[in-house]
Amino acid sequence: MLKLLNTNQIKSRSFLKFKSVTRILASMSTTSGLIEQSIRDKLVKILSPSHIEIINESYMHNVPKNSETHFKVLVVSNKFKDITLIKRHRLVNDILKEELQNGVHALSIMAKTPEQWESSNKVIESSPNCRGGFGK
């Protein structure tokens, strides 16, 4: 009985340790949003957008709270002029290559010229639900 208790104690202790570590990690990412910031910095630096929005959509997915895994970016830039849609997306993907290789799992892109953005309804549609929730 005593032995059993002991192992249980050890188990619960190591569990506590694990929990506190994850808590610290998670709180770190809330305060800084490191990846979100680096996405913004890179896009601003290279595309000098007239309007930019970075939306962390990770909460919609089956990942730990405060994760930075799923993003949607809206970039309105003159540099997209006379560039096909697929090339605009490739450009953004390329700028964020590092992030995409290191933990960013999904990146939804809206890439528009200022004229296109002005003449649109200026709505950023939310991404589809995680697992087959499209159209719900």
Next chain:
Amino acid sequence: MNILMKSPKILKFDLPFCYYLSTKIADNIKNLVEGQKVVVFMKGVPEQPRCGFSNAVVQIMRMHGVKYEAHDVLQDEDLRQGIKEYSNWPTIPQVFINGEFVGGCDILLQMHQSGDLIEELKKAGINSALLDDKKEMAEEKK
């Protein structure tokens, strides 16, 4: 993996082998991509997509009445990585028409909304079901 890191000798032999493997995977993917007019690489199967973005592509294809071949990248890690390298595109789903990479979910959705998808399918000799609907509506109006 640990053994590989610790022993450079094995790593030396391993590199050409990896290269051989990756070219083989690329050849396989080329065959898959060119096997059908429309090919979709997705998470899950069309009947049960395992990701919202993949599901969106499935719904778009359904609306246009397009027959396509779907490959589930969750069933094959080589395919999941290989397809990203093949098309130089970092995310899934991926849509190919006539062997050419067209885009992922965002692009397909935008092409669907702008009507460009109907044109792109037409180029591949596929008649979109939405085009038929439009014709019917126009005739009804007459």
